[in-house]
Amino acid sequence: MAKERPFIHPYIPNSAPGVKDEMLKFIGVDDVETLYQEIPDRLRFKQKLDIPKPFMAEMDLKKHVKAILSRNKTCEENLNFLGGGCWQHYVPAVCDEIVGRSEVLTAYAGEEYADFGKFQLLFEYQSQLGDLLNMDVVCLPVYSWGCAAGYAIRMASRITGRKEVLLPKTIGRERLATIRNLCQPVSMPGHIDITLIDYDIQTGLLDLEDLKSKISSKTAAVYIENPSYLGFIEDQGEEISKTAHANEALSIVGVDPISLGVLSTPVDYGADIVVGTGQPLGIHMNCGGGEFGFIATSDEERYVAEHPGLLVSITDTIEEGEYGFGWSTWSRTSYVVRGFDGRVRSESKDFTGTTSNLWAIGAAVYMALMGPHGFEEVGKTIILKSHYAVKLLSEIRGVRVILSPNSFKEFVVNFDETGKSVTDINKALLKHNIFGGRDISKEFPELGNSSLYCVTEMHSQDDIKKLAKVLQEVLVK
Amino acid sequence: MIEEMKLRRYHAPVWSERVISEMGRKGERGIAVSEAEDEVQAAVGDAESYVPEKMRRKELPQLPELAQPQVLRHFLRLTQETMGMEENIDLGEGTCTMKYSPKINEILAGVPQLTEIHPLQDEDTIQGILEIIYKFDLICREISGMDQFVFQPGGGAHATYTNACLLRAYHNAKGELAQRNEVITTIFSHPCDTASPITAGFKVISLMPDENGYPNLEALKALCSEHTAGLMITNPEDTGIYNPRVEEYVKAIHDVGGVCFYDQANLNGILGIARARDAGFDACHFNLHKTFSSPHGCFGPGCGAYGVQKELAKFLPVPIVTFDGQKYHLDYDRRDSLGKVREFFGNVEVVLKSYAWAMSMGPEGLLECAHVSVINNNYLTKLLLAIPGVTKPYAEGKIRLDQVRFSWEELKKATGVGTLDVARRMVDYGIQNYFPSHEPWIVPEPFTPEPCETYSKEDIDYWAAVLRQVSKEAHSDPEMVKMAPHNATIHKTDATALDDPKRWAMTWRAYLRKRGKSR
Numbered sequence: 003m004a005k006e007r008p009f010i011h012p013y014i015p016n017s018a019p020g021v022k023d024e025m026l027k028f029i030g031v032d033d034v035e036t037l038y039q040e041i042p043d044r045l046r047f048k049q050k051l052d053i054p055k056p057f058m059a060e061m062d063l064k065k066h067v068k069a070i071l072s073r074n075k076t077c078e079e080n081l082n083f084l085g086g087g088c089w090q091h092y093v094p095a096v097c098d099e100i101v102g103r104s105e106v107l108t109a110y111a112g113e114e115y116a117d118f119g120k121f122q123l124l125f126e127y128q129s130q131l132g133d134l135l136n137m138d139v140v141c142l143p144v145y146s147w148g149c150a151a152g153y154a155i156r157m158a159s160r161i162t163g164r165k166e167v168l169l170p171k172t173i174g175r176e177r178l179a180t181i182r183n184l185c186q187p188v189s190m191p192g193h194i195d196i197t198l199i200d201y202d203i204q205t206g207l208l209d210l211e212d213l214k215s216k217i218s219s220k221t222a223a224v225y226i227e228n229p230s231y232l233g234f235i236e237d238q239g240e241e242i243s244k245t246a247h248a249n250e251a252l253s254i255v256g257v258d259p260i261s262l263g264v265l266s267t268p269v270d271y272g273a274d275i276v277v278g279t280g281q282p283l284g285i286h287m288n289c290g291g292g293e294f295g296f297i298a299t300s301d302e303e304r305y306v307a308e309h310p311g312l313l314v315s316i317t318d319t320i321e322e323g324e325y326g327f328g329w330s331t332w333s334r335t336s337y338v339v340r341g342f343d344g345r346v347r348s349e350s351k352d353f354t355g356t357t358s359n360l361w362a363i364g365a366a367v368y369m370a371l372m373g374p375h376g377f378e379e380v381g382k383t384i385i386l387k388s389h390y391a392v393k394l395l396s397e398i399r400g401v402r403v404i405l406s407p408n409s410f411k412e413f414v415v416n417f418d419e420t421g422k423s424v425t426d427i428n429k430a431l432l433k434h435n436i437f438g439g440r441d442i443s444k445e446f447p448e449l450g451n452s453s454l455y456c457v458t459e460m461h462s463q464d465d466i467k468k469l470a471k472v473l474q475e476v477l478v479k
Numbered sequence: 480m481i482e483e484m485k486l487r488r489y490h491a492p493v494w495s496e497r498v499i500s501e502m503g504r505k506g507e508r509g510i511a512v513s514e515a516e517d518e519v520q521a522a523v524g525d526a527e528s529y530v531p532e533k534m535r536r537k538e539l540p541q542l543p544e545l546a547q548p549q550v551l552r553h554f555l556r557l558t559q560e561t562m563g564m565e566e567n568i569d570l571g572e573g574t575c576t577m578k579y580s581p582k583i584n585e586i587l588a589g590v591p592q593l594t595e596i597h598p599l600q601d602e603d604t605i606q607g608i609l610e611i612i613y614k615f616d617l618i619c620r621e622i623s624g625m626d627q628f629v630f631q632p633g634g635g636a637h638a639t640y641t642n643a644c645l646l647r648a649y650h651n652a653k654g655e656l657a658q659r660n661e662v663i664t665t666i667f668s669h670p671c672d673t674a675s676p677i678t679a680g681f682k683v684i685s686l687m688p689d690e691n692g693y694p695n696l697e698a699l700k701a702l703c704s705e706h707t708a709g710l711m712i713t714n715p716e717d718t719g720i721y722n723p724r725v726e727e728y729v730k731a732i733h734d735v736g737g738v739c740f741y742d743q744a745n746l747n748g749i750l751g752i753a754r755a756r757d758a759g760f761d762a763c764h765f766n767l768h769k770t771f772s773s774p775h776g777c778f779g780p781g782c783g784a785y786g787v788q789k790e791l792a793k794f795l796p797v798p799i800v801t802f803d804g805q806k807y808h809l810d811y812d813r814r815d816s817l818g819k820v821r822e823f824f825g826n827v828e829v830v831l832k833s834y835a836w837a838m839s840m841g842p843e844g845l846l847e848c849a850h851v852s853v854i855n856n857n858y859l860t861k862l863l864l865a866i867p868g869v870t871k872p873y874a875e876g877k878i879r880l881d882q883v884r885f886s887w888e889e890l891k892k893a894t895g896v897g898t899l900d901v902a903r904r905m906v907d908y909g910i911q912n913y914f915p916s917h918e919p920w921i922v923p924e925p926f927t928p929e930p931c932e933t934y935s936k937e938d939i940d941y942w943a944a945v946l947r948q949v950s951k952e953a954h955s956d957p958e959m960v961k962m963a964p965h966n967a968t969i970h971k972t973d974a975t976a977l978d979d980p981k982r983w984a985m986t987w988r989a990y991l992r993k994r995g996k997s998r
Contacts, residue, residue, distance in 0.1 A: 013578075013581060015938075022851065029854070053622075054618075076591045077595045087823075096509075105561040111914060115968070116911045118967065125985075130542055187647055187651060228534075266533070315983040331977070336673070356781040357781070370545060370553075383515050386520060
């Protein structure tokens, strides 16, 4: 029988024999237990933790984890048409190279000297996203699009002193649930009342009459999305912003940034705050772990003062011509909430913390690689390919593509006339290694038995033809 | 012992890079984009025709235009000008647990079986990641004594926010939400224990420390009432002081119907030593990017693993990962759920890395991690207290666990050199600046090292030697220390611009406008 090896862990240098004793001696105690004397005996956990035995050898650990992960089926080996807030776009190799660099992968809260490069990277993220959006202030990531929208609504509520917000009924239910939590329940003092505005069932576009009937002097903001959750392009942005402004409310627009080489930027149709997710900008889907939200505003003090997240500003140093960076209005954040306007911690407006800055760095690299023409081209490619899919699917008997014909990368496919449910169709597609669109029949019952399909630059003509062919076969079975 | 150590010569890389927006040349391309096939174009026509006229972008964004080698070079240089945890003895960032993030876990998280997964895929196609979430949930349950974990929160503050949302759901279900509008925390808990319940709509009261550094128990008892929604605290607190009477605080809250949450963002010193449940807590959270080794990524992606006792499980955000003995499932059908705190089910890549770390440690490893981090901290404490100017306020004679909040107050009085000056000077020796303290600075001129288990005795000796050297310099040449850093990438910055609306600039376009320049 093999002799049991002493417990020496490669990640713990002081697990080597003798070191702990030497250090304990220096400290002046005999036993590590003495160092735990502040924890009362009755609160001590005396058993051995009942968790699996370790894989001490890296090789064994790798085998174990890879074996589990191999049970996942990827969007690379299968044909994926899921979107709905997380999208399969191409991630350039240089993005992976930079976010994988040890320095940025493992840095954390260091300040602007030791972590100078981190600050410049984050400033370049803010700057380039600002150029994509035509906006002067972009904060560092929040957790997701829904969080960004929720925070923006809270900002609008504080700026206007009002407690109601109008959202389009076409918003995704996960995003709405995230916003609802940030808007607090009815009985809380900071509650912001959410009202959903109807849409035209034929096109998906916001019902302007319903908007006008619901907006009032209590409305803090009107929020719309472009492209919308259901894929169509909302082209009434200007009228919607005007209606909001006529009522002294703010206009907030949620946007998919990869569309902005071809679609107008929301400030061009009157947006005051722009939000969205940065995941399409060179971040892998990571099963939803690639999400992060952004918030952009003008440079006015009343907006900057309400940002919940961290802001990097460029500045000078004592050396002529040298750039420095630092946290702007740091005392505004929930880390401080004290100082420049005399408030104390208990008067914080919102919370911040660790979010997803590594993905902001990935997005900075993506925007620099793509440049203005890359964004224009990828936008065009996405539109052409997705409309090719619209065309082929529409030719299938019983299949209808509904809502506005002006869509970007996602579109709603209705299967009412096929007599088959989206669930059954997707199960059948899966047998052919196709991940069908997101089932929205429960989210939007008024749209019938429908599915949200996503086509990006990643899909080839053959991929789309395969979808159409298999779908046709599946539906006649 | 440390006086014998020779400090290394160091200078940070200086590349004097321009901002990317100033670089490149019109017409250069960093990456080519795949075009739609000819047949596709022929079939659907012009892309513009699908975009209503008024929704077409008229002028392209003013993004930089650079070829790929130049983009790569620029960003590589910026990464070099960042002091990663891995290249230095980064034990000064207390409360952050800057532990080694094993490289193998990065490789595992980089496989397409994780990166190329869509969160809405059919359950049958994501059994692998669901298994990892489920198994890691079981590990977290055992470590905490809780009954169910979720990994939706994207960071520690997001987990405390999730807890505040759960407090709402819990009291709402009892019909008491309107009445229970107060959360109690302590000033030495993380600021997010104040800020996140405020975001959720609560009034928050912070307990101040008594003369020994413990949160004032009598003050707590006086605050407890029918308005109390819950308690949100750390233990040990940021000071490293463990509060042995923690059960009494918990009981006081329970007695008035409140819920007790244990902020265990940093659990390192008590892994396998003490559990949240045994002190009576109803809920807790772990920062997977701290205690569980997932890398910090310049501030995320992180994960706040949030766990609760059985009675509260029905209020957790959806979905919950379940296992029926054969297959793993995503359970969305939970009518009492607080809903969602973000879309999808969290930063699962962080969960994967943490699972891999836990599976490399096992029960002995977790205990060793706790032991070594507490030994390291007490060893460092003794070294630091021998340095002129360093003191350790509060809890005289009590042993601290994994970190200590020290003070340079005496140094400041003697030399005029304060803690932020020392922090900047450390950089000149190739050490990441330490973390002083969250505001307000209850401990004057604070600093808070946390020498967790992945630092060697020699690392700790070196770190202390650097502080000893800076203390010496503060006494002999205080002006030099105040003007530090001298060997960093840049010189001392003009911080006044950062808070000045006329001069701050969060984007290059704003910078140009404010400086009267054009592209």
